Amino acid sequence: MAVTTGEREQVVPAELGRKKRRFRPRLIPHVPIAILVIVVAVAILAPLLAPHDPARGTLVDSLLPPAWDADGTIEYPLGTDANGRDVLSRLIYGTRISAIVVVFGVILTGLIGTAVGLLAGYFGGVWDAILMRLVDTILSIPPVLLALAIIGALGASLQNVLLVIVITAWVGYARIIRAEALRLRNADHVLLARVGGCGWFRILRVHIFPNVVNTLVVYATLTIATVVIYEASLSFLGLGVRPPDASWGGMISEGRGHMNTAWWLTVIPGIALLLLCVSANLLGDWLRDRLDPRLRNVGGS
């Protein structure tokens, strides 16, 4: 991998002096990948890493500033909130929510959307028409509005946010993968396989799926920021993760009331969100340029 990308890099920036470029350390994709790996590791290891209980604080220690401030202490490196809870520990546990959202909103929906897209595109016909009408309908309801309708009816919880994400996010995959399957269904190698007596499942698995993997990976990476921001926005509005559970959006919402005196409560979780989303988009853009330039106008989030 490193070898091939190293070779590519010398060809791409034509008008920038090649020699100059060669000695520059490449920040992309290494920095975004490192950040994403750290987020995943922190999410998994949260109980080991968090110095304090994220849900319990001592009121004596409430609203302490971060350690670098004159009034801060090293015991709470990123300060404490109004209930005296450690911001760093809540931030660490908050990564778990974002990680769960990515697992459901990107991986699970990716599997559903890919399966639907492959079947619809390959077989065509009535089911294709019905499924694509459904896809168009779901795409035509802005996800925030659908979230209001569903959460208004079922109540605020992480499960309901995940439900809304799954309902709205699979359609994007289905539409893109269907277009690919439709294009590939009459490709020479597929026709040959069919003549050779290959069954539909094997054709989809062996002859079509490997050709859509690049598109799939690029699109999935570019949707990470969308679903993470979506959950954070809903939790911020009080329609997602319920207190006292720590989520980045919820932390920002709680910090809002103390913005005049305790800036760190709103700023720090927001920076975490920004870092995660920008990293995912940078990686997505990089993958798209490498793997699937045709998706150029899909755009991150």
Added chain:
Amino acid sequence: MGQFLIVRAAQSVVTILLVTVIIFAVTRISGDPAELLIPGEVPTERLDEYRAQWGLDDPIVVQYFRFLGNAATGDLGESFRFDQPVSELLLNRLPATLKLAAAAMAITIVVAIPLGVVAAIYRGTPIDTIAQTLALVGQGVPAFWLGLILVLIFSVNLGWFPAAGDSGLTSLILPAISLSAFAVAVVTRLTRSSMLDVLDSEYIKLARAKGLSEAAVIFKHALRNASIPIITVLGLQLGLLLSGSVVVETIFNWPGIGRLAVDAIFAADYTVVQGVVLFGAIAFVLINLGVDLLYAVLDPRIRY
């Protein structure tokens, strides 16, 4: 053109009908719609009375068509909290949302298109890097957080703009910037890439070879040809701005329909939520229809 218009309009009607089915279905997934639509603890007789009044004991298909018929005539039910028809509430709150969306769209056009054009012309220079970095941050920053940071800097610390409410032009600036950040990012990137495609084409080389001034090449030849995808994306962003206003209106205490809906959820005033969602989804479908038609008018190559 006529046929394309008819086909596309018919598709939109089907989509709107399916949207109403979904929204109707959502009110039924929680179980008893009467309990959802009448907030709070109410005696069983009141629920029975309500069911009889609104025909909630009828077959589900009959209920759906009644819902559809009412909605088509502008009857979206009554708000329990305000004791007022939902359609009236919507109309009262709509101008604020439109004002905010229009301001955000204006910022997007004024900032993103010049930024994208300049980035494309000066490709690979620091100007391009700055434009691309701005776009990257704009795409990754949650609107609600950007709004709070703007308030922290410009209201709390500098005192330049009010932190909340709708009190004239100064109060519009911060919410409009927060709402437009994502659209600015998307449109800047698209403008840059469309311009790069066009600048690379043969007719631009010809225009240059003819000895036209650089300004004429950029504005008359390049930007005009790059504008079709840009206009399309601007239209699509308009729909997203309307739904994005749900979050921004809540932060800035802006009296629009987004905040109306969020407040209604917390007040368990579900008829209002349903009305806003239905209205927003239909507006979104119609905007997208408009974008498609505009696209067909602008680009003579598109014919169905």
